[in-house]
Amino acid sequence: MDTILVVNAGSSSLKFEVFAVAGSLTRQIKGKMDGIGTAPHLTIKGGDGARLANEDYPRETVPNLPAAMRLVGEWLRERHEGRLIAVGHRIVHGGPDHMRPARINEKLLDGLEQYTPLAPLHQPSNLAPIRVLLERQPQLVQVACFDTAFHRGHDPMADHYAIPARYFDEGVRRYGFHGLSYEYVAGRLAEVAPGVGGGRVIVAHLGSGASMCALYQGRSVESTLGFTALDGLPMGTRCGQIDPGVLLYLLQQHGMTPAQLQDLLYKESGLKGLSGISNDVRDLLASDAPGAKLALDHFVHRIGLNAGLLAATLSGLDAFVFTAGVGENSPVMRERIVEKLGWLGASLDPKRNNAGELLVSRDNSKIAVYVVPTDEELMIARHTLALIAA
Ligand code: ADP
Secondary structure (H helix, E strand, C coil), X not given: CEEEEEEEECCCCEEEEEEEEECEEEEEEEEEEECCCCCCEEEEEECCCCEEEEEECCHHHCCCHHHHHXXXXXXXXXXXXXXXXXXXXXXXXXXXXXXXXXXXCHHHHHHHHCCHHHCCCCHHHHHHHHHHHHHHCCXXXXXXXXXXXHHCCCCHHHHCCCCCHHHHHHCCCCCCCCHHHHHHHHHHHXXXXXXXXXXXXXXXXXXXXXXXXEEECCEEEEECCCCCCCCCCCCCCCCCCCCHHHHHXXXXXXXXXXXXXXXXXXXXXXXXXXXXXXXXXXXXXXXXXXXXHHHHHHHHHHHHHHHHHHHHHCCCCXXXXXXXXXXXXXXXXHHHHHXXXXXXXXXXXXXXXXXXXXXXXXXXXXXXXXXXXXXXXXXXXXXXXXXXXX
């Protein structure tokens, strides 16, 4: 049996999935090593959900990502039958030029390392497992799938910031992220709602990272995320859109260092910062503290505002799609958000919404509202397979 390994590496966790290639792609393994460098813990499940591993490791056994990658590789070699034909990697940043997935070699990897200053928290983690595999198994086909690629068809006008143009040339531009999720959802929508999928659609990817994307005829034309994954909507711990004057104030009046500012904006802000309670929407929904209410009200308010911006970009709206953790699992949040789209003519069917059906709007709603579960790993596996087939 031929298999494809999908790797999604973060700063302290390594997620991986194995897909069998037999006509179509079938998920066989879903695993995660977290607590890398602190309290390493490996969980692995089979495609049927059965638990295959649930183990703690001493910190010194898994001090970093390369060690985690080696350990996962050993586990797969010993315990998993199948012939690995390729590895697909999630790469947060493909820079301005990568419009589609690319086969990895030393030259490509060096090129991707150049984008580390554009995504200092993610890019090095994404690239570390590639290096390990290139060294240990140079003959293995590796494919880079970029979170930015799906947005590369934007009108350059939309991707500019209004600062001197030389910075755009240097790479300071709006890239947009969550592209693999949007690409998957756009593809699903074309299957399940072909009439609507070709129209003007907003997809809201609401997970611990959150953004929205305007799709026209299945292609991204705008995204709420820009140069980094900090822009647009407030997220679990990230601030979302902020007046740059606030940053100047914090630097000048609070004497913050760039590292402190980075921590504040990426790790201490968003729902966590506003509520003072949690970055998890479930905790906030369960709490009656005023901070929890403020955080959720603000989140919904900003989603409504940004939906207006994206609908204006599209000159109207045919459908609104929810995806990712909050979007897929929370009828209450969907209800609150669709209320903000009432002026566009969106109206939710409570029964469909509570049941989490594919179509959750009423039959007479002017805007169709869908819930489409995302699957970034499957998207990566598909890209990887397509690239080796070509
Ligand atoms: P990631 O961005 O890490 O991939 P997910 O897309 O899985 O995350 O989303 C995780 C978030 O989804 C959690 O932090 C939580 O806030 C939210 N979430 C998950 N399930 C529910 C639920 N039933 N109700 C509300 N929010 C939920």
